[in-house]
Amino acid sequence: MAVKDGLEEAPAEATIPAAPAETSISAAPEEPAAPVGGCDQADNVCLYKNTEYGGPKKFFPVDNCVDDFRAVRTEEVLSTLNDSVSSVVNNSTKNIRLYEGTGRSGRYIEVLAGATVADLHVKELTVLNGDGSVASSPGEFNDVASSLCAV
Template identity: 35%
Template sequence: MLATGAALAVASPAAAATPACEANTICLWEHKNWEGQKVSLPRCTPSLGGFDNKASSFYNNTGLYLRLYENNDYSGRYIEIPAGFSYWNLHDRKFTVRHANGELFASPGEFNDVTSSVC
């Protein structure tokens, strides 16, 4: 029973639970909500191979800032991911997307199904 005036807290999908991801890796999932096929990568991976352009959610469990890049070999537009940060849906327009030269592309912007390299 809630006390009068008490608020009921409802967790968003992003705050519901920390997804399973091995220490010192970045994990990418093919669907939002950390569902579907998952890949665990060392902190720098120049090509995602068969997982290219499939990432829809992630967890950076490396302890370092990382970038998700739209092209192989750490090139093209990118978003920065703080250490320990996870997000449930890269299709959300919640990210600052930058050109390879660091200039702003979109803020807020989305980065769903475009990641090809990570570092």
């Protein structure tokens, strides 16, 4: 240390060499996953006549209740969805209920927001009575839906 006018001077700061620039590795962005069963519109519920999201289908905005599937025709064939839904995609932020009866009546299943059910035959569903009590668990709900609504 040098002394000047009775005060010690701090040594000059040492220069530290700059670290080499970090190497960044970038990968091509991943392709987004294909929408299940072609259900690619947000806030839609997609119903399919066949399991595994196959066959004739119909998409519904989640904000609209559908009280009678007998009046709903699929786009591919001129048949109704009543008592013929076998798989479901809920591409919304709301839970939906599929009801056995028209007018949102009878037994129902609830499909959670963002969830899919590839096969309503599978006896892993909780089927509820209209009052919310459990009708069967595990149960199935294939080919019985007649109405739907978000909850």
